[in-house]
Amino acid sequence: MAEVLVLVDHVDGKVRKTTSELLTIARRLGEPSAVFVGSGFDAAKETLARFGAEKIYRVESPEVLEHLVVPQAELLAQLVADKAPAAVLVPSSPEGKEIAARLAIKTESGLITDAVDVQAADGGVTTTQSVFAGSYTVSATVTKGTPIVAVKPNSATPEEAAGAAADEVLDFAPSEAAKGAKVTESKPKQATGRPELTEAAIVVSGGRGTAGDFSKVEDFADSLGAAVGASRAAVDAGWYPHTSQVGQTGKQVSPQLYVACGISGAIQHRAGMQTSKTIVAVNKDNEAPIFELVDFGVVGDLFTVLPQATDAIKAAKD
Numbered sequence: 001m002a003e004v005l006v007l008v009d010h011v012d013g014k015v016r017k018t019t020s021e022l023l024t025i026a027r028r029l030g031e032p033s034a035v036f037v038g039s040g041f042d043a044a045k046e047t048l049a050r051f052g053a054e055k056i057y058r059v060e061s062p063e064v065l066e067h068l069v070v071p072q073a074e075l076l077a078q079l080v081a082d083k084a085p086a087a088v089l090v091p092s093s094p095e096g097k098e099i100a101a102r103l104a105i106k107t108e109s110g111l112i113t114d115a116v117d118v119q120a121a122d123g124g125v126t127t128t129q130s131v132f133a134g135s136y137t138v139s140a141t142v143t144k145g146t147p148i149v150a151v152k153p154n155s156a157t158p159e160e161a162a163g164a165a166a167d168e169v170l171d172f173a174p175s176e177a178a179k180g181a182k183v184t185e186s187k188p189k190q191a192t193g194r195p196e197l198t199e200a201a202i203v204v205s206g207g208r209g210t211a212g213d214f215s216k217v218e219d220f221a222d223s224l225g226a227a228v229g230a231s232r233a234a235v236d237a238g239w240y241p242h243t244s245q246v247g248q249t250g251k252q253v254s255p256q257l258y259v260a261c262g263i264s265g266a267i268q269h270r271a272g273m274q275t276s277k278t279i280v281a282v283n284k285d286n287e288a289p290i291f292e293l294v295d296f297g298v299v300g301d302l303f304t305v306l307p308q309a310t311d312a313i314k315a316a317k318d
């Protein structure tokens, strides 16, 4: 069975959920081989094995990450040439998409980004994308070279499957051309204790209806172990950081559950959340457009509804 390369997304060996999703998808297409770059391999190995990686190619040279993403594209191109994989899967993050695009050029292959589903078909792969702010679903297939697919977070439920995880240290050094930019400083974000927005299973977002007070949104999110998002109106008003903006010009999320609180449901907001599996809205206007989209809607004041919901969830946990 042909290998399927999965670029591992991790922080010092702590493997992100997107990678277990990609390994789960890779098993539909062939034999998953993880590609691990950076430090913390020992911590990562167990997770990669648990989600079915049969092989792990790893590069220890710190040089690879010192020069942003270009060396990673070179590394994957080398692996594509050596291993002739059935497909290459990367996370559909800004970095993942840049790596995928560079890899597609280097290997003269077709590339599909922002896939929300990937399946095996006729010896290749077929993907599903949600386009035009989610108003169309597009199926596509790669017809040239090695299929390279950037997959959005939460596109699959991670399923465990013991893999051999035989690791092989690769002899790889980036070319001079790949060293054109260098990281000069890297600082961790201030930790909120909440999951990262694009990979959270539950996202609770606040909009202009919060009137700048996100405390009820945050309390409710914390009761669910959710990430907190915001509409552009809330971000533009300076109530929440831009890194939390959901929508066309913000982040695209696709969680199991999305709760929109005091958000009207403008098309540009929908573009970032309407592929969520279940959508709930709390809005005091029963004619708000968001209610056209929801699975469950609550017509009411968020300052009344959210504390009640938070109390009920806490009580149910006790």
Ligand code: FAD
Pocket (backbone or CB within 6 Å): 206, 207, 208, 209, 210, 230, 231, 232, 233, 234, 245, 246, 247, 248, 249, 250, 251, 261, 262, 263, 264, 265, 266, 267, 268, 269, 272, 282, 283, 284, 285, 288, 300, 301, 302, 303
């Ligand atoms: P509003 O539209 O003002 O809605 C507030 C809602 O809160 C109303 O429905 C109201 O009934 C409700 N409400 C008020 N008080 C309460 C209360 N106490 N309890 C319950 N409900 C209450 N927007 C994004 O979100 N993300 C983007 O990425 C984005 N990109 C854009 C790109 C472009 C090029 C443009 C032109 C616009 C973009 N926008 C984006 C802006 C978008 O068009 C909307 O203006 C924005 O989404 C509105 O935010 P909102 O729903 O919070 O505010």
